[in-house]
Amino acid sequence: MSTNAATGAQIEPVIGLIGGSGLYDIEGLEDKEWRTVETPWGKPSDQLLFGRLDGVRCVFLPRHGRGHPLPPSRLNYRANIDALKRSGVTDIVSLSAVGSLKEELPPGHFVVIDQFIDRSFAREKSFFDTGCVAHVGMADPLCPRIGDVLEGQCRELGLDVTRGGTYLVMEGPQFSTRAESNLYRSWGCSVVGMTNMPEAKLAREAEICYATVAMVTDYDCWHDDHDSVTVDAVVKVMQQNASRARALVRSVIPKLGAKRGPCYAGCDRALEHAIITAPEKRDPALLKKLEAVAGRVLSRG
Numbered sequence: 001m002s003t004n005a006a007t008g009a010q011i012e013p014v015i016g017l018i019g020g021s022g023l024y025d026i027e028g029l030e031d032k033e034w035r036t037v038e039t040p041w042g043k044p045s046d047q048l049l050f051g052r053l054d055g056v057r058c059v060f061l062p063r064h065g066r067g068h069p070l071p072p073s074r075l076n077y078r079a080n081i082d083a084l085k086r087s088g089v090t091d092i093v094s095l096s097a098v099g100s101l102k103e104e105l106p107p108g109h110f111v112v113i114d115q116f117i118d119r120s121f122a123r124e125k126s127f128f129d130t131g132c133v134a135h136v137g138m139a140d141p142l143c144p145r146i147g148d149v150l151e152g153q154c155r156e157l158g159l160d161v162t163r164g165g166t167y168l169v170m171e172g173p174q175f176s177t178r179a180e181s182n183l184y185r186s187w188g189c190s191v192v193g194m195t196n197m198p199e200a201k202l203a204r205e206a207e208i209c210y211a212t213v214a215m216v217t218d219y220d221c222w223h224d225d226h227d228s229v230t231v232d233a234v235v236k237v238m239q240q241n242a243s244r245a246r247a248l249v250r251s252v253i254p255k256l257g258a259k260r261g262p263c264y265a266g267c268d269r270a271l272e273h274a275i276i277t278a279p280e281k282r283d284p285a286l287l288k289k290l291e292a293v294a295g296r297v298l299s300r301g
């Protein structure tokens with residue numbers, strides 16, 4: 001059964017999991033198989049791991065590739081999201097290591113974020129281009145339906161969790177200067193990381209519901225009582241976070257996998273009124289590339 005956002009019919013969700021730093025595999029998947037998925041945007045970060053958890057179809061992608069060969073600026077975000085879309089994914093849970101920008105969000109804390117500030121700049125940020133222009137809404141960039149499930153299951157598992165918070169996306173790969181860290185704090189941001197944009201923008205363009213669990217690994221470099229962030233510190237805390245992240249994944253999948261109608265937040269219909277280019281001005285070559293992510297609306301002409 002596939003998504004039918006247009007008719008409102010029930011769907012059987014397929015859950016996409018994007019594993020960040022320290023999460024390169026998913027335990028407990030049945031019938032698991034790593035498969036190469038080709039896309040018109042180039043290669044995804046790695047093969048995708050297909051399987052089932054409690055009967056729910058899941059597709060896992062290690063964001064930086066197995067063994068972490070890819071830095072944030074070199075990720076092919078478009079290929080990653082297209083590959084998940086053409087694999088049937090309807091809902092994405094992004095699992096990410098982040099630095100904390102608030103005293104009350106210590107290492108080990110999980111944040112189900114609800115906003116982004118995108119300060120990344122060296123990345124392809126849209127599937128659309130000359131020959132097919134689209135402007136999707138990003139006022140609420142994360143799916144609140146998935147967010148509810150993530151928050152609920154964190155609480156059920158007794159994990160320290162905060163619902164809501166702004167994730168500042170920096171380009172990296174260097175960590176922030178102290179002045180930058182304090183600037184982001186003055187903007188009221190909760191956490192800082194390098195990867196969730198343009199991932200979330202592209203998921204919205206592809207009409208995939210997307211939510212993030214930001215797992216705090218460090219206090220970045222602003223905190224007087226804590227050392228500035230290092231990869232060693234991130235990896236150490238991620239190793240502790242990873243078992244909690246795995247428990248969370250195991251408990252959210254059955255909930256997210258239950259048959260449902262269209263997303264009440266409309267993420268799965270984001271392209272409905274977003275494309276502005278007149279049909280006769282559209283570039284056939286670009287339309288072909290857009291088949292997987294935007295075929296639902298483009299096939300109507």
Ligand SMILES: CSC[C@H]1O[C@H](OP(=O)(O)O)[C@H](O)[C@@H]1O
Binds near residue numbers: 096
């Ligand atoms: C290894 S620390 C920096 C690295 O970790 C985060 O990645 P992800 O979101 O994939 O967990 C951060 O954004 C940086 O890419």
Ligand SMILES: Nc1ncnc2[nH]cnc12
Binds near residue numbers: 098099217
């Ligand atoms: N302090 C930090 N800054 C950017 N990305 C991070 N990922 C984990 N910690 C981080």
